[in-house]
Amino acid sequence: MSHFTTILPTSFPAILPTTLAVTDAQTINAALLVSALLFTCGLIGFLTRRNMILMFLCTELMFQAAALAMIAFGRMHHDVSGQVFVIFILTIAAAEAALALGLVVLLYRRRETLDSEAWSELHESA
Amino acid sequence: MSSPPIATFTLLEAAVAVPPAFLLTIAVAVSAAGLALLMQPKHRALRVGGTIIGLAGLAMLFVEVLKRATVTGEEAGLPPVFPVIFGFLALAGAVRMITHPRPVFAALYFVLVVVAIAGMFLLLGAEFMAFAMVIVYAGAILITYMFVLMLAQQSPVAGIGEPVYDRMPREALSAIAVGFVILATLSEAYFSPTAQRFRNDSLTGSIVSGTQQAWARLGEMPKLLLQTARMVKPDVATVVEFDSKSATVTAKMTNGSTERFTLDEKMIPDNGRQVGVELVSKFPAGLEIAGVVLLMALFGAVILARKQIELGEDERRALAGMRRFTVDGEAGGASGDSRADASLIASDNGGSAR
Numbered sequence: 001m002s003h004f005t006t007i008l009p010t011s012f013p014a015i016l017p018t019t020l021a022v023t024d025a026q027t028i029n030a031a032l033l034v035s036a037l038l039f040t041c042g043l044i045g046f047l048t049r050r051n052m053i054l055m056f057l058c059t060e061l062m063f064q065a066a067a068l069a070m071i072a073f074g075r076m077h078h079d080v081s082g083q084v085f086v087i088f089i090l091t092i093a094a095a096e097a098a099l100a101l102g103l104v105v106l107l108y109r110r111r112e113t114l115d116s117e118a119w120s121e122l123h124e125s126a
Numbered sequence: 127m128s129s130p131p132i133a134t135f136t137l138l139e140a141a142v143a144v145p146p147a148f149l150l151t152i153a154v155a156v157s158a159a160g161l162a163l164l165m166q167p168k169h170r171a172l173r174v175g176g177t178i179i180g181l182a183g184l185a186m187l188f189v190e191v192l193k194r195a196t197v198t199g200e201e202a203g204l205p206p207v208f209p210v211i212f213g214f215l216a217l218a219g220a221v222r223m224i225t226h227p228r229p230v231f232a233a234l235y236f237v238l239v240v241v242a243i244a245g246m247f248l249l250l251g252a253e254f255m256a257f258a259m260v261i262v263y264a265g266a267i268l269i270t271y272m273f274v275l276m277l278a279q280q281s282p283v284a285g286i287g288e289p290v291y292d293r294m295p296r297e298a299l300s301a302i303a304v305g306f307v308i309l310a311t312l313s314e315a316y317f318s319p320t321a322q323r324f325r326n327d328s329l330t331g332s333i334v335s336g337t338q339q340a341w342a343r344l345g346e347m348p349k350l351l352l353q354t355a356r357m358v359k360p361d362v363a364t365v366v367e368f369d370s371k372s373a374t375v376t377a378k379m380t381n382g383s384t385e386r387f388t389l390d391e392k393m394i395p396d397n398g399r400q401v402g403v404e405l406v407s408k409f410p411a412g413l414e415i416a417g418v419v420l421l422m423a424l425f426g427a428v429i430l431a432r433k434q435i436e437l438g439e440d441e442r443r444a445l446a447g448m449r450r451f452t453v454d455g456e457a458g459g460a461s462g463d464s465r466a467d468a469s470l471i472a473s474d475n476g477g478s479a480r
Contacts, residue, residue, distance in 0.1 A: 024329055025195040025325070025326055025329055026192050026195040026206045026209065027206065027209050027249050027250060028195070028250070028325065028329070029191050029192060029194065029195040029316075029317070029322075029325075030188065030191065030192060030206065030209035030210060030213055031209065031213075031246055031249075031250060032191075032316045032317075033187060033188065033191045033213065033313070033316070033317075034209075034212075034213040034216055034217065034243075034246065036309060036312040036313060036316060037157075037184075037187075037217055037220075037309065038216060038217065038220050038239070038243075039308075039312070040305040040308055040309040040312075041217070041220040041221060041223075041224055041305075042220070042224075043301075043304070043305055043308065044161070044224060044301045044302055044304075044305040045220075045223065045224030047296070047297065047300075047301035047304065048165065048224065048295035048296050048297065048298050048301045049224060049295070049296070050291035050292070050294070050295075050296050051229055051291055051292050053229060053271060053274055053275055053278065054223075054229055054232055054233075054292075056271075057223070057232065057233060057236055057271060058223075058224065060236065060263075060267065061220055061223065061236065061239065064239060064240065064243050064263075067243070067255075067259070068243055068246060068247075071246075071247055071250050071252045071255060072250060074250075074252070075250045075251060075252075076325055076328055076329055077328060077336075078336025078337075078339060078340075079336075079339065080343075080397070080400045080401050080404045081404060081408065082252075083252050083254065083255045083397075083401045083404075084401060084404050084405045084408070084409055084412075086252075086255050086259075087255070087258070087401075087405060087416075088409075088412060088416055090258065090259070090262050090263075091416040091419060091420060092419065093263075093267060094262065094266070094267060094420065094423070095419050095420055095422070095423035096423075097267045097270055097271065098270070098423045098424065098426070098427040099423055099426050099427060099430070101270055101271065101274045101427075102426065102427040102430030102431050103430060104274060104278065105274060105277065105278060105430075105431065106430055106431075108278040113289075113291075114278055114279070114289075114291070115289070115291035116291075117291065117296075
């Protein structure tokens with residue numbers, strides 16, 4: 001077992017059987033896979049969703065995927081810098097949510113619809 | 127004469143023995159096909175089939191990826207249960223989020239994704255970020271989204287249901303094609319044998335250096351270091367020196383003598399302390415900039431959400447001509463016009479008059 005440390009803290013095995021313990025390499029691989037899949041889901045959602053609020057929600061999904069990849073790679077190097085980057089991602093996500101939602105409310109007031117197709121031809125409102 | 131048997135043999139071989147290098151791409155393709163079927167809002171049977179195909183593709187992906195993580199010489203244990211459970215939860219939530227016809231439900235499924243990701247963070251040893259994620263994302267950002275959804279959502283029409291832009295996806299097939307290409311590239315980059323070997327090597331070497339880095343971070347926290355040293359020897363007066371390689375403390379005791387002793391691995395500072403020290407010691411500029419970004423977002427949101435004033439043709443022309451308005455003169459003018467003038471000038475003053 002020299003290659004791997006069990007990822008659960010030392011107080012856990014009392015509750016969980018040790019055979020359920022996972023190797024670090026497997027956890028990191030699974031996290032990277034989930035992160036890649038989530039990012040793709042967010043991308044597909046951003047392209048296919050026509051509701052403007054949900055389009056921005058899909059960008060939040062991509063932020064989540066990036067945060068997961070950061071923490072997985074941080075775990076790989078046993079470096080907490082990855083977690084610090086996630087704090088910054090969280091900041092940007094919060095700022096983006098505030099601004100994007102303000103914009104969406106503004107656009108909704110103009111056209112009375114959340115459909116992004118309503119803005120496919122930009123010109124002054126009649 | 128002999129060419130047809132050879133051709134059939136190679137065809138058969140290609141069909142039966144898929145080269146392991148393509149397994150990931152095939153699994154990604156299966157998942158993409160499942161998602162494409164899931165995005166057919168009109169046919170329920172197609173969606174059921176899509177769920178099955180998508181789950182099969184995901185299972186293929188997980189099995190293949192976890193198989194690549196095993197290093198030879200490692201005893202075979204049970205399959206890693208928790209990462210797979212959290213991963214499937216997150217992915218199910220994400221797929222439901224991008225396919226659900228009702229936006230409020232989609233936002234709630236995003237909460238499921240956040241919670242599952244927080245579970246992943248716990249497995250990866252990032253306790254602080256796991257809880258911060260749940261509090262900030264599920265507690266703050268999602269609530270903002272819900273507010274705006276409630277504010278701006280059109281109510282479903284009786285008989286038709288949700289508005290058409292929520293029910294029908296736009297260009298689903300080409301979007302999934304783009305996603306397939308990106309995911310195939312990403313999985314090939316993450317899980318190619320070279321990358322996997324690099325990751326395993328780094329992981330093997332980083333256990334020692336990880337402990338050392340944790341000790342080095344403790345060395346940057348004199349107060350906590352003193353507390354930790356006092357856990358070993360209660361009568362430590364001051365810590366003279368701390369060697370992070372061997373975790374050895376040189377301390378001056380209260381009776382004036384000097385002692386050297388080693389700290390136990392259980393005394394490594396916890397995750398929250400480590401993240402905090404890393405944040406303020408390595409990224410102070412980033413921290414400041416994050417504060418400025420948040421402040422600017424606050425200003426931006428306030429300015430965007432301010433009540434807009436519709437300008438008439440006359441006011442626009444007057445504005446372009448840079449002429450000063452008379453606010454409450456012109457008794458002959460229509461009362462509606464003079465009110466518009468007043469509000470226009472008020473908005474010029476930053477809205478303080480309103």
